[in-house]
Every structure is written in C-alpha cells, then in structure tokens.
Amino acid sequence: xxxxxxxxxxxxxxxxxxxxxxxxxxxxxxxxxxxxxxxxxxxxxxxxxxxxxxxxxxxxxxxxxxxxxxxxxxxxxxxxxxxxxxxxxxxxxxxxxxxxxxxxxxxxxxxxxxxxxxxxxxxxxxxxxxxxxxxxxxxxxxxxxxxxxxxxxxxxxxxxxxxxxxxxxxxxxxxxxxxxxxxxxxxxxxxxxxxxxxxxxxxxxxxxxxxxxxxxxxxxxxxxxxxxxxxxxxxx
Ligand SMILES: C[S@@+](CC[C@H](N)C(=O)[O-])C[C@H]1O[C@@H](n2cnc3c(N)ncnc32)[C@H](O)[C@@H]1O
Numbered sequence: 036x037x038x039x040x041x042x043x044x045x046x047x048x049x050x051x052x053x054x055x056x057x058x059x060x061x062x063x064x065x066x067x068x069x070x071x072x073x074x075x076x077x078x079x080x081x082x083x084x085x086x087x088x089x090x091x092x093x094x095x096x097x098x099x100x101x102x103x104x105x106x107x108x109x110x111x112x113x114x115x116x117x118x119x120x121x122x123x124x125x126x127x128x129x130x131x132x133x134x135x136x137x138x139x140x141x142x143x144x145x146x147x148x149x150x151x152x153x154x155x156x157x158x159x160x161x162x163x164x165x166x167x168x169x170x171x172x173x174x175x176x177x178x179x180x181x182x183x184x185x186x187x188x189x190x191x192x193x194x195x196x197x198x199x200x201x202x203x204x205x206x207x208x209x210x211x212x213x214x215x216x217x218x219x220x221x222x223x224x225x226x227x228x229x230x231x232x233x234x235x236x237x238x239x240x241x242x243x244x245x246x247x248x249x250x251x252x253x254x255x256x257x258x259x260x261x262x263x264x265x266x267x268x269x270x271x
Pocket of ligand 1 (some may be wrong): 072073091092093094120121122123124142143144145148169170171172186187188189192193
C-alpha cells in the first residue's frame, strides 16, 4: 500500500483517489479458489449424508426471507426464470420453491456443492429444480435469458480469487449480462463490498433499483451494515 492506501501495482493514474478507493481490491484469499469450495462442500456433503445437516447458510435464514419478501413485493411472477449463482447447498432454491416459485435453476462450479444441493432438493421432494455444475464466469450457452439472477456471497468469493481479482470481477459483469434478460433483476447480497462500491461497480451496466434492509450496527457514533443487499436492473 502507498500512503493513500492504494495497493502497490494497482494504481491507475487516470483515476482520482475516490475512484481508486471504490475499486480497491481486497487481499486475495483461499475463499476465492475452487479448491477451497470443493473441500468445504465435500465436508458438508459427508456431514449431510451422516446426520442430515445441510451446513452453512451464508448470511443466515433472514437473508433468504429478505429476498423472498422482495420478490413478492415486486410482484415477480411465480413462473419467472430465477437463477441462483453459486448456489452452494441449494437452500435458497428450497426456500424459493416452498414460497411458490416454479422455474428455478441453481449453478455452482463445485461438483460437491451440486451433489449436496441435489440431495437436499430431492429430500425435500423438489426434483423439478434444476441444479448444474457450471463455472458462471464461462458464460455457458444455455445459461441466458433469466428474469432474475440472485447472488448470495458468490461475487464476494469471486472477488477474492488470488489469480485475478480484477479479471474475475470483469468476467462476472460479462457473465451477468449474458445470464440476465434486458430489464431483468439482479439481487446481490455481499459482506465484502460496501453499498458505494457495489453501486460504483455495477452501475457501469446496470441501473440501481433499490436497497434491501439489512441489520445495522452502531460503532463510534456511526451506523454501519456488515451485510449489503442491493437490487439492480439490466439496462441493455
Ligand atoms: C459464499 S458461498 C455462498 C453459497 C450460497 N450462495 C449461500 O448463500 O449459501 C460462494 C459459492 O459460490 C460458488 N462459486 C464461486 N465461484 C464460482 C463460479 N465462478 N461459478 C460458480 N460458482 C462459484 C462456491 O462454490 C460457493 O458455493
């Protein structure tokens, strides 16, 4: 880092300090690697088979209730094509299906996560929900035209990839444009990026629609949020 807090090698002299601050990457982490998620979901799959525990629900139950409440308030049709990007154990898909949504697809690049999600959905009698082993960043031909794309923690993980935090985010933007139809909704829940950073990044291609309420905390007389949930609309 230099004295302005900009990491060495990341300075872009065409951008002012405020822009550089908004775009600043975190230190990369193993949470940004496929190897990490494969290991994590192989363990969760074993535990599920042993004792029926579905494992970690990122951002807790309330994060799913918040998303479902939003879809209902927005009058999203129950047959809208909904994609859960980086579905993990597939619990969001289960909750969406239980709330009446009928056209659901989940993808994850970890084979173990996909197997876990399939097991969980089958156990819930929801075998009509599609789950596929797919790297979102590869823009697969059949993964396009969705009315709603949901991301709970996956952009966060992709942003932490030690190989290419910058490229990963750029690919994510391209993949999202490919997956979402024009006018479609993108709902992101993040704990790594602030509202301002997410707005700065996604406003390049998406229109900000609304912020979903998340729990706040007080520190040093200021109010903050450890989780941010935002909705964007695809413009073109
Ligand atoms: C923080 S976990 C969140 C899992 C799930 N969305 C939840 O809320 O419980 C991030 C997920 O993104 C998946 N993931 C990361 N990069 C991906 C990529 N390029 N394509 C597909 N899935 C990816 C990981 O395998 C992992 O399941």
